[in-house]
Amino acid sequence: MAPPMKRGANVALTQEIPSLTGVVLGVRWNAGSEQALAENLVAATILCNEQSRAPSEEYFVFFNQLISPDLSVAQLAQALGDDREQIEVDLGDVPADIHRIVVALYINDGPGARRTLGQLRECGIRVLNLADGQELVRSENLAPALRSETAICLGELYRHPTGWKFKVIGQGYDNGIKGIAADYGVPL
């Protein structure tokens, strides 16, 4: 198995595996005894155009909108295996104007007590082959570097002249999903 990818590392998926037609992005975390934190975590996927902006709010895939308008990106209502959330991406169906697919994790800012991602023990993302479920790459544990952040961009799939690549981002946001939405143009 390949060593875990560090922040900023990338890999050329379709160049390395020419037969790759789809991937599963698995998001996992461990909140320990912080049950309220684990229940308020939300994994979201943002489909972005060349300017790294979401064309509309429909390109924000999460538990209340499980599939993108073009049906290329879908979040499973019940993840399989050890992942907390799983997002299936059919690379061939991704529209040509979508250039990157960003996976984020945030704490929903609800009426309950506030939490931060610094309370997480473990947090990461991995990529599986959609055809056979085989794990291709995984990120390092991104949790130790988190403090007061309430959202984090875990990784992204993006187009490259050589094909689809995957990159571990690991960037945290103190202002939560509002900060991510502002960066990627998602209307809240």
Added chain:
Amino acid sequence: MTIDAAAPDRAVKRTDLPFLRRRSKPVAAAHSKIADFVTGRATAHAGQPGARPGQPSAQPLNPSVGQRTAPVPPRTTPAARPPVPAEPRPAPAPPPTATSSLDLFAPQPVSPQPVSPQPVSPQPVPPPAHPRAASGPPRSGSTSLDLGSPPPAPATTQSASPARVASSTSLDLGGPISLPPHAAPTRPSGSTSLDLAPAPPAAPSRVPAASTPRRAAPAFPEPRTQQGISTILTPFAPTVTLTRVQSGVGSLTFEAVVAAGVGDLRLGVAYQLRSGRSSTVQHHAGRRFAPPGETRRPIIMASRQQFERLALDLRQVTELERCVVYAFSGDGGRLRWGGTLVATTFGGDRIEMPIELPPSDAVAVLASVYNIHGQLVLRSEMDLIGRTVREACRGYGFDRITWLDEMSPVD
């Protein structure tokens, strides 16, 4: 005992019994179009020596056909096909260009080479180089009244090919074509406007030509909020629909912005969850959380700052079926209704519902929220419906709440 197969040929001709037919092997009607048609030779596919129309295929079809997530079946690439010499035709067929407009022949075989039944290991094939795209040139001799049956599907790997035969006619009544996953179907080059066969789905490619959303658009434009502009709900435009993002991110708050002259206006909410559980939240009565006692992660929470405030946790919006926001007099006195009920999304969009009711001490349902397939629909009700909370709730169909008194449910 041995049987001499040539014995009938050597039998002496019985001239005294002319009614007896001489037994002899049938001679093929040499080069006759009709004979070819009757014997079915003209319809035999070049890739299937001996195959006849209607003859069942010896090889079962690929069971994974049509399954979107099934593994990619082995494909036969052009380079993987073994070189097979062209099969000699049983009879010298006339040149295709010589056929008339009443050509009763079946379509000529497309490819002169039989297809290898040996699957090869799956290899990525770019769409332009798909083997089915080069399966053969269109038959120029096909006419608009070609009554010949379509060539039988070969029982090889290539038999699952969705490619329509290039010599498809205008009366092709063929049924739907099974497609293997990730197959690249090609439309017949000779297809006409009378081709009643359903069109095969578009071939998925690595980079589609354009972004064409396939989710069905709503039948009517739903009223939405606008960034930076308050949405005012009136009796003529009483509803607004939040997007799925607005309905699932953060929280949705309700606040009664009223002047002191209105009286002791208090808010409450009656809710119904997907689980069937139903009750009320009312800060004035100390019932601050929904479900009752859920202080760690409530779906609805009531609080009071300058005004009374209700907050819905949208992380749990899938649990919420509906709710109504009601207002009543905290001290039992007469309310001079006024002010505005303000709903605010997590992104800051404001929905304002003016409270315009005649002075009364009754309970008024101010707004309702329905979860319609993940989208919250807000409606300004402004309905003086009952003298008590119990009457107001029953008036809006909350019949699964049992009551301690006219103001307090039993939980």
